[in-house]
Structures are given as structure tokens and as C-alpha cells.
Amino acid sequence: MKNDVPSKELPRFTKIMKKYSKCKDLTDSEIQSVSLILNNLADAHERGANSPKAYRYLIEDEDLFMKAGIKDTFHRAENHYKRAMIDKFQRNWIQEENNLNETFRICQLLEDNPKARSLMLDCKCALAYLFWTQRTDFDRALSLYNSVLENIGDLSEKVLPDYLMEVHKMIGHIHSKKNDIDKAIDSWTKCLELAIKYYGENSNHAYTFYDHIATFLRQRGQSQRALPYAQKNVEVAPKVFSKDSIEVLYSHTMLGHVYLALKDDTQALNSYQKALEIYKVIYDKSPEYYYGVWIYREMEMIQVSIDDIAKRKQSNEKQNNIREK
Secondary structure (H helix, E strand, O other), X not given: OOOOOOHHHHHHHHHHHHHHHOOOOOOHHHHXXXXXXXXXXXXXXXXXXOHHHHHHHHHHHHHHHHHOOOOOOHHHHHHHHHHHHHXXXXXXXXXXXXXXXXXXXXXXXXXXXXXXXXXXXXXXXXXXXXXXXXXXXXXXXXXXXXXXXXXXXXXXXXXXXXXXXXXXXXXXXXXXXXXXXXXXXXXHHHHHXXXXXXXXXXXXHHHHHHHHHHHHHHHOOOHHHHHHHHHHHHHHHHHHOOOOOHHHHHHHHHHHHHHHHOOOHHHHHHHHHHHHHHHHHHHHHOHHHHHOHHHHHHHHHHHHHHHHHHHHHXXXXXXXXXXXX
């Protein structure tokens, strides 16, 4: 039930719904009509950020089919999955898991239905995310994500690249939580390879993973491994974004941090100065950016790093003078 019904049409659909509610026995076509209305109402309310009402209409939709003796259909599987997504938004983890399990159960019975197989992959991903984030059951989450990769052929070519990248990205996050740095990097490298293959090296997708890998390795104290990713990020960023963008500024900042950790003060200073030049341009164009917490902290960090470099240089010069004497 994917009809896009504007919220302004809610009164009309509600009126029709009241008319049908007076009927005790509905024909199959009437059941489908009422179901369509209920789903349109649910979709419209969810778009209007009224999740409780959307949830109520989805439950009424299931009751309609159950009373008619219609069970284990793909429509019911979709219904439970929609409710699970609302549960997730409302942080109702127990109910989310229950709805996902019911979705999974029904989809297993409909294995010959391509749509059911595709929905089962979505369901596995949602369950994996739930086990990872709310149960901290990393092994079970990894098992589900790996199962998705084994059955990824059930997806269409149109959604395959993004789906693969998302799954590998999540697997990488789980490995990082387990402090398995190498496996995390392996997963994110697969994401990067997919990004380059399907979208090109100078794409937003590639930029995202160059940045992500560089940031992760630097934060884990592996700046030497982070360096080539940070360098590539500086190269790709201005080809994806404008030269005076936040993203390009951050790429220079990141590279500066990596060089600083490697004690290459000259290269670090060079990167920081480029970041500051971009910041000045951004500030001149949009002074409100100055008050942004993120960019303000970044500029403070850069200034501290520059001061540290200057102090270190001054200290080295004093030591050299002492030796010469």
C-alpha cells in the first residue's frame, strides 16, 4: 500500500472509513478498499509526525484481515514491518523486536515471493541493528548481516550498491565496537571499493569513506595508516564540494591532525593554514557559521595545535642554541 495520499485528504478518507465501519460482512474487494484507506491514513499520519495514530490504523488494518480469516500474507508482513519502524522511532525496542520477528516468520512462509525475500533482508538488517545497539549482542548481529550478504541476490540492481555499502558499513561498526580494528577497516574498505566502482572515485560516497576510515584510524592512534586516506580525502573533497565548503575545510583539518600526530610539524602547519583560509572565506560569506558549535570547536583546536607547533619549534631552537654554545 504505497499510494501517496496528501494529509489534506485525510477528512475524506476518514469519512469513507466511517461508512465502511458500519458494515459487518465485507466482500474481498471491500476488505481491500478498507485496507487501502487504513494504510493511506497510516502513511499520511506518519508523514505528519503523528506516529501513534499511524500505528493505530495499522493495527486496525491487521484486525480487518484477521477477522476475515486472511493470514500470513505479504500485506501482513509489510504491516508488521511498518509498525516495527514506528516502534524503532518511539524507542519501543521490545515491541519492535516482536514485530520484526513476525515479519520474518511470515516472509519465511512466502519464500517464493520476490517481494517477501527482499523484505526479509530489510527485516534481518533491522534485527541486526537492534541486537547490536540495544542488546549489545554483536555475534548475533554479525550473523544476521552476513546472512543478508549471502542472500543479497534477492535485491534489484538499482538498490544493490547502496544496500551493500550500508551492510558492510554496519559490520565495520560492530567490529570497531569489538575493538577489532583490522576487520573494521576491511569492512569499510569494501564500502570504499563499492563506492568507487558504482559512483566513481570523485564521488560523495567515496569521500565519506575516505573521511570515515581516516578519522577512525587517527582516533585509534594509527595515524600512519590514516595518512593515505586523509591525503586522498583532501584530493577528493574539492571535486565533490565547493572549494570553500565545510567538507573541504574539514579534510584539511583532518590531514593536519594526522601530520601533527606523526610529528610532521611543517605539513601539519600547512594543512591547518589552508583550513583557516577556508574558514575566513566561510565567515565572510556567512558569519552565522562562526557560532556553529562544530566549526567553532574545530577552529579552536586548530589554533591550539598551531600554538603547540610554535612552542615546539621555539623549544627546539633553544636546545640547538644550547648545543652550539
